[in-house]
Amino acid sequence: MARLTVFGAGAMGTAMAMHLARAGNDTVLWGSVHDERVLPGLLERRRHPALPEFLPDSLTVMGPDQLEAAADGIEVAVMGAHSGGARTLARIVMDGSGSALPFVVSGAKGLEPGTGKRMTEVYAEEVGHDSVGAMAGPALAPEIADGQPTAVVLASTDREQAEKAAEAFRTSTFHVSVTDDVAGVEYCSVAKNVASIGMGIVDGLAKTGASEFRNAKAALFTQAVRELVRLVEALGGRAETALGLAGLGDILVTSLGGRNRLYGEMVGEGAEPARALGDLTGRGLTVEGVEAAREVRRLTGRLGLALPLHSQVEAILFDGAPAASVLDCLKG
Secondary structure (H helix, E strand, C coil): CCEEEEECCCHHHHHHHHHHHHCCCEEEEECCHHHCCCHHHHHHHCECCCCCCECCCCCEEECHHHHHHHHCCCCEEEECCCHHHHHHHHHHHHHHHCCCCCEEEECCCCCCCCCCCCHHHHHHHHHCCCCEEEEECCCCHHHHHCCCCEEEEEECCCHHHHHHHHHHHCCCCEEEEEECCHHHHHHHHHHHHHHHHHHHHHHHHHHHCCCCCHHHHHHHHHHHHHHHHHHHHHCCCCHHHHCCHHHHHHHHHHHHCCHHHHHHHHHHCCCCHHHHHHHHHHCCCCCHHHHHHHHHHHHHHHHCCCCHHHHHHHHHHHCCCCHHHHHHHHCC
16 A cells, blocks of 8 residues: 555546545545635535546545645655646645655646646656656546556656556556656657547548548558657657557547547537637636647657648648548548
């Protein structure tokens, strides 16, 4: 049994806290001022509005004014912020906890807007040490909350602490492998969101047309994986990472469900990209793939790398290209 705190009470942070508590760990879920919309339900009804299950009795929920208690004596800090809020959350926790954080696990999938830094780089800067890790893979929050079988990968240069953290997460239905390919895992987490938007666009096109586009979607999926391998290798990661849970596995699950696929579907059905994004944001849903598309554009420009699917998704989102043009990347 380990003592852990999940900082941030979004859907994924809450789902992870539920899993860790059920795994027998001494677990706290701490919500910041940014979680005030869901905290009453977590504290009073023991339920997150985006998740299917009630919180386990063994999970302790704390609010913004209990930060020092939430951080006291923990062995692992799980950061539940999305990529745009990672640095803010880290600063809130560091300023208010009164103690240094131990091994830090990030579950965010994306780069920091503005700087393009990976999440492990952001957290290392804010907590003052390099004992940080990134968890990625096909892991949808509702299924984790429901205790359904899941497999993820935890990447860190601190192999010893990563193995200890992984052991706290492991159960008979939650499998964790450990790797030192941090860059590979984190860049997979960025690009897969762009690919899933593309998959969603095809779903939207199918809803408005006479075809289900199954052939096209399978070809698009293959193209997405091919491009992910090229991008990850160009950025210093390993092809095996892109072909594993963090890459191929995560593209597959987000092509079947999730916020980025939903956003793409709305665009494919004819919604103007900015308006569709505003609709989902207004419902409390963060679509990390939009900012990720900007980052992939920046990265490919810097590398001189041609990624047809990713480029076409970017053109649809930002340059006014028609949604149906997502299929152009299959030519030739």
